[in-house]
Amino acid sequence: MAEASQKTVLVIGAGIVGVSTAYRLQKAGYQVSLVDRIGPCAGTSYGNAGGIVDSCVPNALPGLIKNVPKMLLDPTGPLTVRWSYLRQITPWLVKFIDEARPEKVKHNSKALHQLTSRAVGAWNSLLDETKLRHLMVDKGWLKVYDSEDEFNATHNMREILLKNGAEFDVLGIGDIRDLEPNLSHIFKHGIYHKNSRFLLNPEKTVHGIADAFKQAGGQIVISDIHTIKEEQGVVSAIGSVGTLKADKLILSAGAWSRHLAAQMGADLPLDTERGYHLMMPVIEEKGIDRPVVYGEKSFVLSPMERGIRMTSQVEFAGLDRGPDFRRVRKLLPYAQKMLPSLKAEEQDVWLGYRPSMPDSLPVIGTSPKSENVVFAFGHQHLGMTLGPITAQVIEEILAGNKTSFPIWPYRANRF
DSSP states (O other): OOOOTSSSEEEESHHHHHHHHHHHHHHHHHHHHEEESSTOSSSHHHOOEEEEEEOOOOOOOOOOOOGHHHHHHOSSSSSEEOGGGGHHHHHHHHHHHHHSSSSHHHHHHHHHHHTTTTHHHHHHHHHHHHHGGEEEEOOOOEEESOOOOHHHHTTTHHHHHHHHOOOOEEEEEHHHHHTTTTTTTTTTTTEEEETOOOEHHHHHHHHHHHHHHHHOEEEEEEEEEEEEEEEEHHHHHEEEEEEEEEEEEEEEOGGGGGHHHHHOOOOOOEEEEEEEEEEOOOOOOOOSSOOOEEETEEEEEEETTTTTEEEEEEEOOOSSSSOTTHHHHHHHHHHHHHHHOOOOOOSSSEEEEEOTTTTSSOOOEEEETTTTTEEEEOOOOGGGHHHHHHHHHHHHHHHOOOOOOOGGGGGGTTO
């Protein structure tokens, strides 16, 4: 039983953001219930590439719109729109295009860097506390290009990285071979994010943090939440197990946060960039030592405990439509072209839902309707990277302290 004076907290959503937040708040003295419709790491946190990425480049960049037709027409390209979903996604796409204006890119990249530059430090603290440090590898991330034109097209991206102080190295053929000798020799250029990290097993990591949360006295509740409200200083979450009440509620339900946030006064342009992964066998010899991105095709090969994970691209199709695994399977010849030793044997295939805002920034801060409800969602491609640093910010907000850096860029009413 919690002491009468102990504050109670509901954390809705048990991906990396929710689990990190629940653990941190429980250790800080709150009595926390972590609520999820399935359980820890059942969603997007399960199937990502495991990246803890030191980057600051938003998805919307100048000149992107002119490349969209080419992307859509390429059956192995980085972008897919289900035509049945085009009407629903159009308002989001209009806002996304607006975010590609130079002044907005400057703002968004600075706000991203403010988070990602602190991400590794937050991860180090969390993994040390939970005794999971062995699951994080300090070997950076590598992006490679076999086309001169495609590499030259990264000029804007590299300029953004430089202006925001994100460190990277530009590699030539020899440098790439020194770093990853088993990659195909077709790659002429590389961008190496040496300060980035990756997780050998994202699922095991998130479950390990959830176990540490339970050992600290927190509880996990399996429930599908459909309503949240606040009355007389008490927050309620209503779902399949009835009504849960607490002093504070953290909404970190990823792509499923939009309708719940609307109940707390936030009409947000949150949608989902669906992504696929395909697992292949472990390579005992002649493998890769770090995640490698094939720049032209925008997919990642990531070495993990269970094998080589290929994660792919973006599909706009919402939350309700079923998966279409054909496109990720079409990438297998390119993966073998990239890494000749790869055994293109499908062990499992998976679809996840990246919760994405048009400006590539998460939503972090109190809700417009109640200070007792705090938002922590919309981390798009950087959910694994930003989980622990988001948790630190949420703890500062609940404690009533000034946050260690300005969080106004992530406010819910910015659109």
